[in-house]
Amino acid sequence: MLKLILINQIKSNKYPILITISFFMIFYYIAFAHHDYWFEYDGIYFLGVGKEILAGNGHNIVSPDAPIGGPVLHATLSLVFGDAFVIGKLISLFSGTGIVFFSYYIIKNIFNPKIALVGQLLFAFNPRLQLQSVEALNELLPVFLIVVSLYVITKKNLKLSDIMISGALLGGAFMVRYQALAVIVAMIIFFLIRNKKIRINLFHGIVIGAFFLIACSPILVYNYTTHGVLLDSDTDFYLIQLAKYQTPEWHDNMEESIKSPNMNGIFLDFDLFLKNYFYNLFYHNPDRLFNFDTLGNISMIPPIPFLGIIPVFGGLIYCLKLKLNKNNIITIITTLTITTFVIFLIGDITIHFFMLIIIPFLALGILNLKNVEKNLLPLLVLPVVYFLIISIIPLYTPHPLFPILITAVVLSTIFFVKVIPKLLSLPLKSTRNRKIVTIVLISSILLINAGFSYKLFQYNLYDGESYGGLTDEFMSFFEEPESRIMSGDEIKKIGDILSKQPDIKNSYVMTRVLTYAYYADSKQIHTDFKSGMKNDTLNQFVTRENWSPYDVYYSNISSYPVDKNNLNNAAADYIIYDQIPEYDPNSTWYADPPTYPDLDILLDPTHPDIPSNFEFLYKSDKWGTVVYKIHR
Numbered sequence: 044m045l046k047l048i049l050i051n052q053i054k055s056n057k058y059p060i061l062i063t064i065s066f067f068m069i070f071y072y073i074a075f076a077h078h079d080y081w082f083e084y085d086g087i088y089f090l091g092v093g094k095e096i097l098a099g100n101g102h103n104i105v106s107p108d109a110p111i112g113g114p115v116l117h118a119t120l121s122l123v124f125g126d127a128f129v130i131g132k133l134i135s136l137f138s139g140t141g142i143v144f145f146s147y148y149i150i151k152n153i154f155n156p157k158i159a160l161v162g163q164l165l166f167a168f169n170p171r172l173q174l175q176s177v178e179a180l181n182e183l184l185p186v187f188l189i190v191v192s193l194y195v196i197t198k199k200n201l202k203l204s205d206i207m208i209s210g211a212l213l214g215g216a217f218m219v220r221y222q223a224l225a226v227i228v229a230m231i232i233f234f235l236i237r238n239k240k241i242r243i244n245l246f247h248g249i250v251i252g253a254f255f256l257i258a259c260s261p262i263l264v265y266n267y268t269t270h271g272v273l274l275d276s277d278t279d280f281y282l283i284q285l286a287k288y289q290t291p292e293w294h295d296n297m298e299e300s301i302k303s304p305n306m307n308g309i310f311l312d313f314d315l316f317l318k319n320y321f322y323n324l325f326y327h328n329p330d331r332l333f334n335f336d337t338l339g340n341i342s343m344i345p346p347i348p349f350l351g352i353i354p355v356f357g358g359l360i361y362c363l364k365l366k367l368n369k370n371n372i373i374t375i376i377t378t379l380t381i382t383t384f385v386i387f388l389i390g391d392i393t394i395h396f397f398m399l400i401i402i403p404f405l406a407l408g409i410l411n412l413k414n415v416e417k418n419l420l421p422l423l424v425l426p427v428v429y430f431l432i433i434s435i436i437p438l439y440t441p442h443p444l445f446p447i448l449i450t451a452v453v454l455s456t457i458f459f460v461k462v463i464p465k466l467l468s469l470p471l472k473s474t475r476n477r478k479i480v481t482i483v484l485i486s487s488i489l490l491i492n493a494g495f496s497y498k499l500f501q502y503n504l505y506d507g508e509s510y511g512g513l514t515d516e517f518m519s520f521f522e523e524p525e526s527r528i529m530s531g532d533e534i535k536k537i538g539d540i541l542s543k544q545p546d547i548k549n550s551y552v553m554t555r556v557l558t559y560a561y562y563a564d565s566k567q568i569h570t571d572f573k574s575g576m577k578n579d580t581l582n583q584f585v586t587r588e589n590w591s592p593y594d595v596y597y598s599n600i601s602s603y604p605v606d607k608n609n610l611n612n613a614a615a616d617y618i619i620y621d622q623i624p625e626y627d628p629n630s631t632w633y634a635d636p637p638t639y640p641d642l643d644i645l646l647d648p649t650h651p652d653i654p655s656n657f658e659f660l661y662k663s664d665k666w667g668t669v670v671y672k673i674h675r
Contacts, residue, residue: 058160059147062143062164062167063140063143066139066140066143066176067136067140070136070139070173070176070177071136074135074136074176077177077505077529078132078177079529080529080531080532081128081131081531081561082530082531083179083180084556084558086131086179086180086181087558087561087603088557089106089109089117089181090114090121090127091557091603091604091605092106093115094118095605096111096118097115097118097122100604101265101269102608103604103606103607103608103610104604105270105275107276107277108221108280109220109221110219110220110275111275112217112262113181113185113218113219113220116184117130117131117134117181120134131178131179131180132177134179135175135176135178135182135184136176136177137187138183138184139172140176142166142183142186143163143167145187145194146162146167146449146452147160147162147163149190149193149194149422149449150162152194152198152199153197153419153422154456157460158457158461161456164485165343165452165455165456165488165489168492168493168496169492170492170495170496171340171441171445171499173499173500177500178503181219181220182445184216185215185217185219185220186445188212188213189212189216189226190446190449192212192213192216193421193422193425195208196230196233197419197422201418203247206251206254207250207251207254208254209230210252210253213226213227214227214256214257214258214259215258217258217262218258218259220443221274222429222433222446223446224432225429225432225446226429226446227251227252228428229424229429230424230425231251231252232424232428233425234247235248236412236420236424237420238417278436279297279300280600281436282319282436283298285439286436288318288319290312290315293312298592298593299592319437320435321390321395322437323437323438325395325396325398325401326394327437328430328433328438328444329397329401331438332351332444332451333355334347334349334351335348339440341441341445343355343452343455343488344491345492346495351455354454354455354458355454355455356400356454357462358454358456358458359423361457361458361462362419362423362454362457363414364411364414365407365411371411374403374406374407374410378406379399382399382402383399386399422449423450429447430447459481459485459488463480463481463484467481501527503530504529505530506527506528506529506533528665531558533666533668534556534559535562537559537562537619537668537670538561538562539562540563540660540661541562541565541617541660541670542565544617548564549566550565550566550616551616552565552566552567552615552616552618553617554570554618555569555570555572556619557603565617566603567602568598568602568614568615569598569601569602570598572620572642574587574590574594575590575640576589576640577640578640579640581640581645581653582656583640584642585673586614586615587614595609596609599613614675617670617672618645618657618670618673619668619669619670620642620646620671621666621669622643645669646669648669656673657671657672657673658671658672658673658674
């Protein structure tokens with residue numbers, strides 16, 4: 044009987060299962076045939092954090108943007124099963140595959156299987172999700188848990204047990220990545236506004252919040268007993284590096300207070316914070332979702348700027364069942380007028396133009412909330428709350444937006460399956476012709492994404508690859524293919540050279556690339572080669588003699604092992620140097636170029652100013668990277 048039920052389930056779900064299996068097999072092949080070297084800095088960094096915690100050194104560890112759950116999991120599995128690189132890739136691959144699988148059932152909870160199947164294909168063909176599924180990072184496991192929790196919460200007949208499970212899954216995700224906090228806040232708000240049953244809604248909000256806290260309590264207890272805080276995160280660490288608008292006074296004050304994880308950056312200059320916040324909210328972070336001017340995005344159509352906005356908001360119009368009635372027209376005119384006035388009064392139209400789209404739609408959404416399918420509502424609340432919270436910092440990659448990708452996919456799918464045929468009903472009277480045009484449009488988008496994904500994998504998995512524009516990429520198909528070198532090949536070679544040095548396990552390698560130390564099995568001192576004083580000698584630089592307290596702190600928490608409290612007093616035994624990129628005055632807040640020693644003399648091993656205690660070991664013919672041993 045059970046076997047018969049299982050067979051029937053497979054038959055009725057054969058297409059989503061086939062898509063899921065195909066996704067797994069394709070990217071398993073890529074992960075293990077085209078990704079031989081571990082070059083993902085964050086994955087190696089978090090593995091080191093986990094190892095240090097398991098070794099009992101947690102008091103000297105800080106992980107500024109992620110809880111310790113992921114690092115400890117990866118470190119534990121590597122101790123039990125061996126190769127951490129393989130384990131990292133497998134966790135990413137299974138998580139990405141699970142996300143593709145459950146994306147179908149989330150959409151099926153709300154709409155019909157045909158719409159769900161199209162949505163699953165859009166998810167499976169997302170280039171960034173594909174790339175993350177083969178990289179040994181700490182990104183997709185929490186997204187998988189969030190997606191499963193959304194599957195549970197979007198059921199038509201939601202039970203109390205479903206709410207408990209959803210809260211626990213989000214708590215588990217929070218133990219790996221902090222963005223789950225924004226998701227649980229969104230889910231609590233969903234319960235509070237879903238209908239007029241205030242007491243039941245409040246109870247359900249409390250239940251999901253309680254199970255979230257129970258599930259993530261190990262992290263909270265650990266942080267409090269080890270560091271005296273519930274959240275050992277450091278928003279200021281990213282504000283000082285990534286905030287677009289800074290002043291020298293604010294920057295100096297931030298450097299002095301950076302060791303206190305209490306969001307000083309918000310209150311040191313609140314007007315400056317608001318300027319950065321609204322830049323993040325209405326330009327920088329939406330850019331990662333819709334591609335205003337960056338290829339680092341998770342748009343439905345990633346290589347073409349702005350085009351991904353159309354299906355998302357087109358689908359939203361359909362789901363809100365908007366009509367040109369008196370209330371909606373007044374809302375549109377009023378919000379557009381006020382928003383335009385505010386932008387021209389205190390904003391910048393080149394930066395805040397997205398307000399002209401999002402503010403009217405937000406107002407229309409609130410006004411027409413009753414028209415929305417109740418189990419679609421959590422997916423509409425999620426991106427609003429998520430953006431409001433996460434825009435405290437500018438996102439330097441699109442990966443933190445994966446939890447709201449399901450909303451973008453659902454709305455885009457509705458646009459392609461429901462809205463496009465309606466728009467085609469006037470020029471094309473035949474239902475068959477409308478279906479053909481719709482299928483061609485969806486297939487074209489999947490084909491564009493596949494092509495972009497191909498170039499994205501080339502760029503990330505092979506050295507020397509770049510994107511040269513649509514014309515160049517098309518012409519490259521007719522050119523003689525060159526032999527390609529996998530990314531990390533040269534790093535592995537240098538790591539192997541260092542691994543043969545005496546007592547390398549206890550030696551410190553000064554470099555900005557942690558992977559060298561991973562392959563050398565050494566310790567590492569992180570540097571961007573821009574610290575110290577202009578007239579420092581090379582020996583003063585490698586001993587960090589004149590580095591500022593902030594530069595030392597930043598180096599310590601980015602090194603292996605992490606040394607939050609500067610207990611190790613590390614000094615370099617080796618240095619790996621490659622040329623610092625030329626200073627770009629438009630890329631940073633600095634009024635003047637930063638001052639740091641002239642380290643380029645290291646690129647010439649015969650240079651007379653290289654100290655006698657620097658022993659030349661290796662120079663890369665391809666990249667010009669040089670390696671020196673430092674004798675004391």
